[in-house]
Structures are given as structure tokens and as C-alpha cells.
């Protein structure tokens with residue numbers, strides 16, 4: 001082979017290897033490769049009297065990624081991006097968690113999720129997502145102000161079917177693809193926390209002591225792979241606020257696996 005062609009070939013191969021290397025590095029750095037398995041919690045009896053094995057999951061939503069967790073110490077590549085993260089049983093910030101956006105639950109079970117919402121918020125693009133959808137009786141349990149220090153509700157727990165569309169911090173919206181597997185659709189609006197407290201806490205490098213707290217239960221069908229994401233436009237500084245955290249897995253979206 002001609003020496004020059006050989007050299008050119010070598011350069012191309014090196015270039016391809018370099019790009020592949022960068023690609024896999026970026027993919028590995030960006031994505032949360034772990035999975036949080038739901039915790040068994042006895043039996044849940046549905047309104048129609050049918051009993052299901054009950055499983056629980058806990059999550060937090062944050063105004064930034066400085067909690068660390070699956071993004072890494074200090075918040076990783078984008079500490080200023082809003083994010084979901086793993087939560088302790090009372091909404092504790094789990095800075096050392098290695099995963100926080102992918103979840104696994106058993107098929108044909110009742111899944112109870114509690115989300116502590118530490119962010120402020122604004123108005124949804126579409127009021128549809130202000131309504132609770134897909135839960136066992138179409139409702140969720142809601143606490144406007146939860147005290148993370150005393151681990152008690154500051155305001156009483158109420159049963160909700162929706163929240164005002166202009167008071168949304170984030171949403172938890174679980175859905176499948178348009179394919180043959182069992183369909184699953186759950187939408188939970190998560191109310192904003194007190195704006196002044198969120199801002200004051202952020203300036204001190206922490207999170208508000210009083211997140212909102214929302215608990216809901218839904219039933220799973222057959223095994224399948226689903227996706228959850230947020231439907232509040234929270235990708236600040238991007239077109240229509242749907243970029244950055246809204247368009248990157250492990251911030252405002254993740255995997256949800258129903259295992260048979």
C-alpha cells in the first residue's frame with residue numbers, strides 16, 4: 001500500500017477511535033447507570049377490594065444538582081441544573097447515593113411513591129399536567145409544607161385531584177411507548193415550595209427546610225419498560241425551557257422498569 005494512503009488510513013482510524021472513546025466517556029458520565037428497586041411494604045387493598053403486594057419508592061426534586069448523588073460530588077457536570085434524586089424515608093438528601101433516576105418495581109403490584117419537592121415553580125404549558133392521573137382512585141395525598149428537621153407535616157395532609165396550574169414545581173409523568181406492552185400512564189403535579197425560602201436556602205448552598213410532599217399509589221400490569229419525565233418547562237435558559245435538564249436523562253427523566 002502507498003505510504004501516504006496508509007498514513008491517511010491510520011489517521012482516520014485514530015480519529016474514529018478517539019470519537020468512539022469520547023462518545024462512550026460522555027455517555028457514561030452523563031447517565032445514571034444504577035437502578036433503585038422498590039421496597040416491599042406489605043399489602044395494599046384497592047377500592048374494589050382486590051389486594052396487591054405493596055412496594056414503596058421515595059424521591060426528591062431539587063432546584064439544582066449540588067446535592068451530588070448520582071451526578072457526583074458537587075453536582076457533577078451541571079451543578080446548576082434542576083434534578084430528581086434519591087430520597088431518604090423522610091425526604092432526606094442522599095448526597096452519597098450512586099443512583100437516583102432509574103426505578104424498578106414488580107409487575108401486578110401496588111406502587112406507592114412519595115416525592116419531596118424542594119424547588120420553586122411557575123406555570124405549566126398545558127393544564128392537563130396539573131391533574132392527578134392514573135392513580136388507584138385518581139387522587140394523591142398532599143402536604144403543602146413538610147418540616148425536614150422535625151420530620152412532621154407543618155400543614156395537614158389533604159387529598160387532591162389537581163393543583164393550580166401556575167403553582168407547579170415539577171411533575172412526575174410516567175408513560176410507555178406506543179407499542180404492544182401493557183400501557184401505564186401516571187401523572188402527578190408537584191407543587192412549588194415557598195419561593196423565598198427556596199431562594200434563601202440556595203444562596204446558602206442548601207435546600208429549603210420545607211419542601212412540599214406528595215404521595216400516590218398506582219397499580220402495575222405486566223412487565224415492561226417505561227419512561228418517566230417532568231412536564232413542567234424547567235430547563236431554564238433554553239428554547240421553550242425544554243432543553244438542558246429537560247432533555248438529558250437522569251435529571252428530569254429516567255427509566256422505570258416493571259419486572260415480571
Ligand SMILES: [Cu+2]
Pocket residue numbers: 082169170171230231232233234252
Ligand atoms: Cu422539572
